Amino acid sequence: MKTYRHLFFDLDHTLWDFEKNADETLRHLFELHQLGRYGTFGVEEFIGVYSSINHALWRLYQGNKISQQQLRAVRFTRTLTKLGVPENEVPATISQEFTNLLPRKAAVFPFTHEVLDYLQTKYTLHLITNGFQDVQHIKLTSSGLTPYFQEVITSEHSGFLKPDRRMFAHALERTGATAAESLMIGDNLECDVLGAYNAGIDQVYFNPERRRHFTSVTHEIACLSELKSFL
Known part of the structure; x- marks a missing residue:
C-alpha cells in the first residue's frame, strides 16, 4: 500500500x-x-x-x-x-x-468530522478549492472544519482553477509536499480527479450517488467513512 x-x-x-x-x-x-x-x-x-x-x-x-x-x-x-x-x-x-x-450554513456530509478526526492524527490535511476565497473561510468556520486544515488553497489565491495542473503545483509548493506523497479527495471527475492525475497525484473520487463513469481513478468511495479502510 x-x-x-x-x-x-x-x-x-x-x-x-x-x-x-x-x-x-x-x-x-x-x-x-x-x-x-x-x-x-x-x-x-x-x-x-x-x-x-x-x-x-x-x-x-x-x-x-x-x-x-x-x-x-x-x-x-x-x-x-x-x-x-x-x-x-x-x-x-x-x-x-x-x-x-x-x-x-453548517451542513456537512455524513462522517465528515469523524473521518477528519481520524485522518488528522496520521496525515497533514489541506483544502484545495475553486470556491470563492471570500466565502470559503466562513464556510469552514460555520461548519467547524477550520481546525483540521493546515493550508487552504483557493483558485483566487493561486491564480489558477482546477483542473489546471498549475493549481496543483502551487498547492504542492505552498505545502512543501511532493506529488508522490499526496492524495486528492474530491467529487468532481474533471476538476479533482483528472486535475490531480495530470499533476501526478493519486486521487479518491467521492461519488455518493454512485454515478456511472468510465474514468480510471486510484480509489472511489460513496461515503467518507470508507477512507478509513485504506488510509
Missing part, C-alpha cells in the same frame, strides 16, 4: 454539503422576497431552475469564460426571468443576500 503524507480535500460537494445548504438558503430567500406571490412557480421549481442555471454558469467560470462578478451578477436574474418575473422586479439584493447567507 502506498504511503501518503499529505491529503488534499475539495470542500464543496465533498465535505461541506453545498446542495443541502443552498436548498435551505434558497427556501429562505423565496419566503423573504415573497416570490410565491407571482403564482406561476413554487419553491421547488425556483430551486430547480436556479440550480440548473448556477451549474451552467459555474462550468463557464471554471473554463475561464466568465468572471466571479459576472456569475454572481446574473444567476438570480436569469433564474427569475426564466420563471416569468419581469427583470425590473427581480430583487436587487437577492444575489448578495445569497452570498452572505449561504456560507453560514
Whole structure:
C-alpha cells in the first residue's frame, strides 16, 4: 500500500454539503422576497431552475469564460426571468443576500468530522478549492472544519482553477509536499480527479450517488467513512 503524507480535500460537494445548504438558503430567500406571490412557480421549481442555471454558469467560470462578478451578477436574474418575473422586479439584493447567507450554513456530509478526526492524527490535511476565497473561510468556520486544515488553497489565491495542473503545483509548493506523497479527495471527475492525475497525484473520487463513469481513478468511495479502510 502506498504511503501518503499529505491529503488534499475539495470542500464543496465533498465535505461541506453545498446542495443541502443552498436548498435551505434558497427556501429562505423565496419566503423573504415573497416570490410565491407571482403564482406561476413554487419553491421547488425556483430551486430547480436556479440550480440548473448556477451549474451552467459555474462550468463557464471554471473554463475561464466568465468572471466571479459576472456569475454572481446574473444567476438570480436569469433564474427569475426564466420563471416569468419581469427583470425590473427581480430583487436587487437577492444575489448578495445569497452570498452572505449561504456560507453560514453548517451542513456537512455524513462522517465528515469523524473521518477528519481520524485522518488528522496520521496525515497533514489541506483544502484545495475553486470556491470563492471570500466565502470559503466562513464556510469552514460555520461548519467547524477550520481546525483540521493546515493550508487552504483557493483558485483566487493561486491564480489558477482546477483542473489546471498549475493549481496543483502551487498547492504542492505552498505545502512543501511532493506529488508522490499526496492524495486528492474530491467529487468532481474533471476538476479533482483528472486535475490531480495530470499533476501526478493519486486521487479518491467521492461519488455518493454512485454515478456511472468510465474514468480510471486510484480509489472511489460513496461515503467518507470508507477512507478509513485504506488510509
